[in-house]
Amino acid sequence: GFIALAGVTVEIGIIMLTYLNQAYHQLIDTCRERGVQPLKEDLLEAVTQGAGLRVRPVMMTTVSTIAGLLPIMFSSGTGAEVVSRIAAPMVGGMVSAVILTLLVLPVVYYLWRTRSLKA
Numbered sequence: 001g002f003i004a005l006a007g008v009t010v011e012i013g014i015i016m017l018t019y020l021n022q023a024y025h026q027l028i029d030t031c032r033e034r035g036v037q038p039l040k041e042d043l044l045e046a047v048t049q050g051a052g053l054r055v056r057p058v059m060m061t062t063v064s065t066i067a068g069l070l071p072i073m074f075s076s077g078t079g080a081e082v083v084s085r086i087a088a089p090m091v092g093g094m095v096s097a098v099i100l101t102l103l104v105l106p107v108v109y110y111l112w113r114t115r116s117l118k119a
Contacts, residue, residue, distance in 0.1 A: 023050030
């Protein structure tokens with residue numbers, strides 16, 4: 001369960017970072033064209049835009065994974081004890097992965113990129 005969870009979580013995180021980097025570089029290019037320095041407010045808007053593009057895909061992945069694991073987790077047939085032990089950490093891990101990916105990762109990215117601004 002943990003190996004599958006790690007794979008899904010890393011994939012979601014890497015794609016989120018890709019979108020955040022893309023929004024950041026668009027901001028830098030736009031500011032260069034205008035001849036101005038990017039401000040913290042501009043960076044916040046870029047991070048919000050980049051993270052906002054990933055909300056729906058992340059939620060769809062998470063909800064479909066959890067919906068697929070809930071019947072396994074609450075099953076009572078033959079071999080259910082073994083399989084429910086695999087499904088339980090995946091369900092809890094997917095919930096925490098969503099929180100980390102959608103809330104914590106953009107905030108950490110914003111703080112990290114803020115240090116590089118000359119404001």
